[in-house]
Amino acid sequence: MRAHPAGPRHAEVLPASHLGNPAKNLNDLDPTIWPANATRENGVLHLGGVDVRDLAAEHGTPAIVLDEGDFRGRARAYAEAFTGGDVFYAGKAFLSRGVARWVDEEGLHLDVCTGGELKVALSAGFPPEKIALHGNNKSTAELQKAVDHNVGRVVLDSYVEIVRLADIAQRAGKEVQVLVRVTVGVEAHTHEYIATAHEDQKFGFSLSGGEAAEAVARVLRQPGLKLVGLHSHIGSQIFDTSGFEVSAHRLVGLLRQIRDEHGLELPELDLGGGLGIAYVEGDTPLDIGAVAKELRRIVETECTSAGLPIPRIAVEPGRAIVGPAGVTVYEVGTVKPVDTGTGTRTYVSIDGGMSDNLRTALYDAEYTCVLASRASDAPPMLARVVGRHCESGDVVVKDVWLPSDVVPGDLLAVAATGAYCRSMASNYNHTPRPPVVAVADRTTKVLVRRETEDDLMRLDVG
Ligand SMILES: Cc1ncc(COP(=O)(O)O)c(C=O)c1O
Numbered sequence: 001m002r003a004h005p006a007g008p009r010h011a012e013v014l015p016a017s018h019l020g021n022p023a024k025n026l027n028d029l030d031p032t033i034w035p036a037n038a039t040r041e042n043g044v045l046h047l048g049g050v051d052v053r054d055l056a057a058e059h060g061t062p063a064i065v066l067d068e069g070d071f072r073g074r075a076r077a078y079a080e081a082f083t084g085g086d087v088f089y090a091g092k093a094f095l096s097r098g099v100a101r102w103v104d105e106e107g108l109h110l111d112v113c114t115g116g117e118l119k120v121a122l123s124a125g126f127p128p129e130k131i132a133l134h135g136n137n138k139s140t141a142e143l144q145k146a147v148d149h150n151v152g153r154v155v156l157d158s159y160v161e162i163v164r165l166a167d168i169a170q171r172a173g174k175e176v177q178v179l180v181r182v183t184v185g186v187e188a189h190t191h192e193y194i195a196t197a198h199e200d201q202k203f204g205f206s207l208s209g210g211e212a213a214e215a216v217a218r219v220l221r222q223p224g225l226k227l228v229g230l231h232s233h234i235g236s237q238i239f240d241t242s243g244f245e246v247s248a249h250r251l252v253g254l255l256r257q258i259r260d261e262h263g264l265e266l267p268e269l270d271l272g273g274g275l276g277i278a279y280v281e282g283d284t285p286l287d288i289g290a291v292a293k294e295l296r297r298i299v300e301t302e303c304t305s306a307g308l309p310i311p312r313i314a315v316e317p318g319r320a321i322v323g324p325a326g327v328t329v330y331e332v333g334t335v336k337p338v339d340t341g342t343g344t345r346t347y348v349s350i351d352g353g354m355s356d357n358l359r360t361a362l363y364d365a366e367y368t369c370v371l372a373s374r375a376s377d378a379p380p381m382l383a384r385v386v387g388r389h390c391e392s393g394d395v396v397v398k399d400v401w402l403p404s405d406v407v408p409g410d411l412l413a414v415a416a417t418g419a420y421c422r423s424m425a426s427n428y429n430h431t432p433r434p435p436v437v438a439v440a441d442r443t444t445k446v447l448v449r450r451e452t453e454d455d456l457m458r459l460d461v462g
């Protein structure tokens with residue numbers, strides 16, 4: 001996904017230069033895009049040591065495959081990089097009970113943003129004190145559940161919520177630890193739909209408008225709430241730290257104002273998630289060790305010059321942990337060459353689509369894929385991988401080189417689908433949602449089973 005709003009969806013056939021070297025695309029697995037334990041043996045994709053043909057035979061297609069080793073490796077790298085701080089895995093990217101256990105075992109905390117995500121976490125036995133509850137419109141029931149279960153942090157997002165949570169806390173005779181979500185006014189360099197800290201949007205309290213300072217004052221007047229820090233999340237799929245620098249600078253300015261006005265030095269600063277991953281060749285994700293060092297340097301410099309103690313830093317990565325671990329395996333159903341007027345584009349229809357990966361349609365996201373079930377030395381063709389839904393915008397991979405002998409029955413594997421694909425999946429056209437299957441050490445384990453038509457029919461009670 002590029003840092004521009006949705007571009008032309010059905011552009012002319014692109015010159016080969018746009019997509020790099022076709023031969024390379026056809027045969028290589030770029031290690032920045034594919035999971036750590038992905039290999040190709042005689043053209044056949046293996047994930048976590050499992051042949052995707054066996055995986056498809058056992059679990060069907062489409063299937064979202066998660067490389068457990070890749071996930072755990074990234075989680076561990078985050079935990080190590082932020083030693084002395086806290087890493088909250090953002091469950092919105094993808095959450096299941098199995099994944100919640102991996103997160104816990106790797107020493108991470110967890111960010112949930114609905115009662116549903118909270119339920120998954122609690123039922124996995126995730127320690128409640130290591131959970132933070134987010135959301136711009138948490139219901140009374142969700143807040144009550146958080147208080148009942150002694151969730152570690154609630155990130156406050158509106159004046160209404162301050163009173164709502166304070167009432168619940170007081171009635172329960174508890175003191176809830178909270179952060180105030182601050183809209184720092186940063187224009188993150190990402191798609192406008194997933195930037196979250198510019199002024200004109202629904203999240204948080206505006207810093208420049210004075211609402212953030214007012215929210216702090218109101219929280220401090222509530223006996224049921226204990227203010228422990230500030231929070232900011234500037235957006236998602238970000239490839240440079242400049243936005244975080246501006247954000248940290250402004251948050252520390254508010255920490256200083258709070259110290260000056262209320263005599264209070266807040267111990268925590270949560271800088272949110274948002275680091276980008278490689279979806280296609282040319283995407284350059286940041287090294288997490290270097291990012292952690294840089295964020296620490298920024299916060300330390302700002303706090304030192306403000307005469308403040310260095311707060312404990314928290315971050316909330318979702319995509320950067322689960323995104324690269326995921327691969328979606330589809331079966332090809334039809335292959336249709338179309339004359340575009342400037343060339344031929346071959347539409348390859350797979351057995352899923354925007355119901356299991358909305359990101360291309362919603363954000364103009366870019367993905368890549370390979371023919372996964374066999375070797376081919378056929379010359380490359382420019383293909384567009386499309387779904388089976390009743391929308392012309394139902395595209396999964398806009399432009400990709402595939403061997404020109406792709407036929408129905410072949411398996412295609414789309415890379416980097418671990419984040420925001422299954423978690424944003426829908427039942428559009430009464431389509432049952434795909435399973436999520438973990439692979440590790442040549443074995444598979446179903447984390448979320450495939451939905452069935454009967455599952456969907458059970459909801460139809462009229
Ligand atoms: C508050 C908050 N924290 C963390 C995240 C996770 O973001 P990402 O998956 O880009 O790391 C999001 C989503 O953008 C978010 O809204």
Ligand SMILES: N[C@@H](CCCC[NH3+])C(=O)O
Pocket residue numbers: 092194196236237359363419420
């Ligand atoms: N769902 C978005 C990111 C938004 C994350 C939540 N604030 C994506 O797929 O890129």
